[in-house]
Amino acid sequence: MNVCRFLLAAVFIFSGFVKAVDPLGSFYKIQDYLTAFGMASWFPTYLQLLFAVVLSALEFSVGVFLFFGIRRRFATALALLLMIVMTPLTFYLALANPVSDCGCFGDAWVLTNWETFGKNIVLLIAAITVFKGGRQIIRFITAKMAWMVSMYTFLFVFALSFYCLGNLPILDFRPYKIGQNIKEGMEIPEGAKPSVFESRFVLEKDGKQQEFTLENYPDSTWTFVETRTVLKEKGYEPSIHDFSIMSLETGEDLTDSILSDKGYTFLLIAHRIEEADDSNIDLINEIYDYSVEHGYGFYALTSSPEEQIELWRDKTGAEYPFCQMDDITLKTIIRSNPGLMLIKEGTILNKWSDNRLPDEYVLTDSLDKLELGQQKQESDLRTIGYVLLWFIIPLLIVICVDILVVKRREKKRLY
Template sequence: MKDKNLHIIQKIGANVCRFLLAASFIFSGFVKAVDPLGFQYKIQDYLAAFGMTSWFPSFFPLLGGILLSAAEFSIGIFLFFGIKRTLSTTLALMLMIFMTPLTLYLAIFDPVSDCGCFGDAWVLTNWETFAKNIVLLIAAIAVFQWRKMLVRFVTLKMEWLISLYTIFFVFTLSFYCLDRLPVLDFRPYKIGQNIMQGMSIPDGAKPSVYESVFILEKNGEKKEFTLENYPDSTWTFVDTRTVLKEKGYEPSIHDFSMMELSTGDDITEDVLTDMGYTFLLVAHRIEEADDSNIDLINEIYDYSVEHGYKFYCLTSSPEEQIELWKDKTGAEYPFCQMDDITLKTMIRSNPGLMLIKNGTILNKWSDEDIPDEYVLTDKLENIQLGQQKVRSDIHTIGYVFLWFVIPLVLVLGVDILIIRRRERKREKRKQQQEMKEQ
């Protein structure tokens, strides 16, 4: 009796831990899959912090990020359905054995601000992440040890179909969001966000003090300057970064600053308070930007000039790279320099296009989805493109959920029919056997 009770407790504990791990892995893998470039940037931060950037080819952060997010999501689904039990529990345990000491190191030495385990959807401190991983490591050990007690929701004959579909789904989702834009935007520059409001600080709150540092070069010598001692035009821009000088209340947007290249003026407030439309072409590194759709970008600039709208290209690249871009693409639009991390946060495309009005983000497009002359048929005031795009995260999550769940429900339905058919056959054979015995 005692052994039976112990077995029941172990079985319940194993399945509770199994669902805890499944929820964590599914959520973690999903939020990374919908923002593959964001996870790529986080991996790049890790490699830079550990001095390992040169160890890997340039494509590794993106490819590694997509593979890891797919692995996490798939492991979570496998655990949820109780399939591939040896594989899923072993991989879950291996990941937690690797991640737990890593997050302890991050918590102690703080080489990166957060681990990025849940992307931008849920940002945890390094110590919070370590505590979370301790719990998940204990759960992973229990699930691995008692993996034979995990309750299966599908038969062995159907688990391969669910496994293949799960892997296909998560890779398709990642590559779609990479080609377009993340279907869910967890960043402060989402559509509908007012940038000025995102930069505001509540009354009485002490703000953090930031300083823009500009790295300039002259006669082979590089120096750092701030806005207070910005030199004359004989210096060549190399890079810029935002430095935290004093910690305080931190608004969701704290490093949005547009410095026009031709004049050296900060035009941030003028742009964000303009009641008209402004197109912002975002290319965080202009030398790495895709120029395959440059004709469309130039057409939108011509459209902006024709109708009196503002158009700026925002980049963190040095002036010589901007000049090369102009020569290569025939770009005539004005350029502004901005912090590289800010630009990566604004839009997950290089280049990408944003439309704002009075500081509010009305729409965003990836390089592959830039509007053309068939859409820009009139002034923005008179067409749908000039209105704020309506987005609902709940509806988006619902659509993605249905795309994933409906095929699985069909598979489970087939599985149930097969099981019932087998039971009927067994019952029929049993009845026939009983009749023979009589």
């Protein structure tokens, strides 16, 4: 029984943690589910985002409770309830395939729908076993200290989620992490058969929408709505396979020229410009002016239609050029709308959320003379270590206090 308990604890802690460090990723996956089931308009966006945060908090907390053997009725019942809901859902996903993966472990560990269903069968059996034998779960903390561990666990996971929501994920499991060379990520090994993708453009005329490709792209009487990247033939799939930058003004593919540029290039990323936060528009314009002054590239990437781009320009006074890119790709590159990315020769040097954009106090010289122009040094192991210290040290203190209290009681009984 305890084997099932620790298995569930490990899976729930891992699942909740990777969701908590990337709450927008979980939010996007929930949107995919609701769109697939035709329910996207049923729930406002803020409720979908709140659900993503609450789900990660519940999963992480249930895992911690099971591990320490506290809140046994709540933890075992909720674990069983989650598995009762998720197992048939993932069985349907495996059969119908409305979304490519369930997102149960975010981008940290992507499973196919059938792999997810198999995993959930095992976890469902474990959850039933633990629920039936809940009274046999051994406590590691006394009941009087359990409330403190419970409270701190909830506060910790919520604080982690909202920190990553306001900034960027502290751990980046996506192919566009800092230090990644985008061109290398798009390369296919010699002899491997590549997947065939096609860019499709949705345009509108006289109230009617229609899809086009580059081969049959219509005249200027049509109004651009959005662009999509469609898989035509499955083959070897590199980690980056849908990075394509199309100039809005000329319709030219700028991907290779931007990724081959030996100078610095700023990419302002707003997957939907009409939903982008405009609170830092002056700072964005200043960064663009700085780029022009020093001869750096600056492009805004979006999947929004031209009329929305024009509204943004009118509202913000933006003079930087706009390019089109696939919506999903933009949301994958950076978890901020807008967000800023600095690249050089295709290598990602740094990324900033809208709340952490560099300002005039930092941009005091050319980038080659500034720390800002060097690749930001990140270590996933060090980050995980810091997070674990913030979570484990307070718990260790509680456990030590709990042990001391128990020993004192035992001494009193002896005397």
